[in-house]
Amino acid sequence: MFGKRLDELEEACLLREITDRLSPQGRVIETGKGPLTSFASNDYLGLCNHPLLKEAAARAVEEYGTGAGASRLLSGGTALHRELEILLSRLKGTEASLLFNSGYAANTGVIPAISGEDTFIFSDELNHASLIEGCRLSRSPVFVYRHNDTDHLESLLSDHRGRRPLIVTDSVFSMDGDIAPLDRLRDLALDYGGILYVDDAHGTGVLGGGRGALSHFGLPPEPFIIQMGTLSKALGSCGAFVAASGEVVRWLVNRARTLIFSTALPPPVVAASLAAVRIILHDDTLVRMLWEKRALLLRGLSSAGIATGRSATPIIPIELRDNPAALRLSGFLRDRGLYVPAVRRPAVRTPRVRITLSAVHTHEDIGLLVKTLEEARNCGLF
Ligand SMILES: *Cc1c(COP(=O)(O)O)cnc(C)c1O
Numbered sequence: 559m560f561g562k563r564l565d566e567l568e569e570a571c572l573l574r575e576i577t578d579r580l581s582p583q584g585r586v587i588e589t590g591k592g593p594l595t596s597f598a599s600n601d602y603l604g605l606c607n608h609p610l611l612k613e614a615a616a617r618a619v620e621e622y623g624t625g626a627g628a629s630r631l632l633s634g635g636t637a638l639h640r641e642l643e644i645l646l647s648r649l650k651g652t653e654a655s656l657l658f659n660s661g662y663a664a665n666t667g668v669i670p671a672i673s674g675e676d677t678f679i680f681s682d683e684l685n686h687a688s689l690i691e692g693c694r695l696s697r698s699p700v701f702v703y704r705h706n707d708t709d710h711l712e713s714l715l716s717d718h719r720g721r722r723p724l725i726v727t728d729s730v731f732s733m734d735g736d737i738a739p740l741d742r743l744r745d746l747a748l749d750y751g752g753i754l755y756v757d758d759a760h761g762t763g764v765l766g767g768g769r770g771a772l773s774h775f776g777l778p779p780e781p782f783i784i785q786m787g788t789l790s791k792a793l794g795s796c797g798a799f800v801a802a803s804g805e806v807v808r809w810l811v812n813r814a815r816t817l818i819f820s821t822a823l824p825p826p827v828v829a830a831s832l833a834a835v836r837i838i839l840h841d842d843t844l845v846r847m848l849w850e851k852r853a854l855l856l857r858g859l860s861s862a863g864i865a866t867g868r869s870a871t872p873i874i875p876i877e878l879r880d881n882p883a884a885l886r887l888s889g890f891l892r893d894r895g896l897y898v899p900a901v902r903r904p905a906v907r908t909p910r911v912r913i914t915l916s917a918v919h920t921h922e923d924i925g926l927l928v929k930t931l932e933e934a935r936n937c938g939l940f
Pocket of ligand 1: 663790
């Protein structure tokens with residue numbers, strides 16, 4: 559039924575396949591064809607396989623079992639869910655927070671819930687797919703502004719008055735690793751009487767000493783700012799949360815369909831997230847290690863003359879001419895024991911290989927990556 563279309567994808571170098579692991583997530587993974595040093599996860603702090611998270615999850619299985627068994631609004635929540643929300647509010651400095659089952663579910667549930675017939679949405683052109691989906695589901699008119707271009711946003715805001723603006727942005731853009739100008743976006747939201755919705759999936763546990771993008775900018779939480787964060791990336795677990803005012807959270811409990819009509823997160827997953835937030839709140843060692851590794855890699859790439867685009871975070875893209883070039887470079891690295899995936903359309907406009915760093919990478923891992931990239935360049939691969 560889809561054979562012809564699959565063939566077309568393959569011819570365009572756009573066919574994707576799933577690579578599964580036989581080992582835990584980590585700096586070295588096993589996929590059945592020998593170990594690979596991986597630069598392909600969002601496990602920025604190495605928490606996916608951390609003893610404290612594993613112990614917390616195992617204890618929660620004993621105490622609460624495996625599944626949640628119901629939506630949060632029925633009987634799915636536990637004391638662990640409550641405790642995690644309190645701790646997340648502390649991490650973000652907000653009045654309240656609310657768990658969702660994934661970042662995707664948070665964005666597609668929250669954006670429609672906070673917008674309506676009185677809303678105009680303003681969305682960065684490079685926003686994550688789940689934000690775009692959330693905007694579509696809202697059925698509000700959406701005005702797309704040029705990437706991180708606050709002048710363009712301001713002109714759209716002033717051209718489209720009469721409804722409350724909802725400005726929607728990633729904090730860290732997941733394919734380029736650059737950071738949204740949240741200070742400017744906050745001012746615009748305030749000036750135009752709107753709401754700023756920040757998807758901090760790649761900022762939580764990474765920026766601002768781990769507290770996220772607002773802290774990175776020294777911005778305090780405010781009633782008109784809604785922060786979304788994930789527990790599935792730096793926090794090494796699964797799920798997501800919204801941190802906001804108590805009023806916003808009460809509204810979401812009543813209106814966010816992905817919360818209301820979906821089974822709550824399993825207790826062991828919540829317990830692992832709790833352990834992760836505790837680590838970040840009490841000790842910034844892992845976050846500092848992550849940024850040290852990033853500085854080391856950037857120095858290496860820069861002295862090799864390899865460009866890293868707009869990256870300002872542990873997400874580091876190397877842009878390539880076309881899809882085949884991205885696949886060739888990724889394959890070259892893989893043959894040498896390094897897993898750096900190629901990213902192609904529709905995820906990005908410019909094909910690239912995308913490096914993501916973790917606090918658990920060693921200096922040797924990073925040295926080998928730089929050396930192998932230099933080799934690839936000398937072979938004419940880019
Ligand atoms: C990964 C990601 C999501 C989705 O989060 P999941 O918990 O994986 O569903 C949402 N927004 C951004 C910016 C992301 O990078």
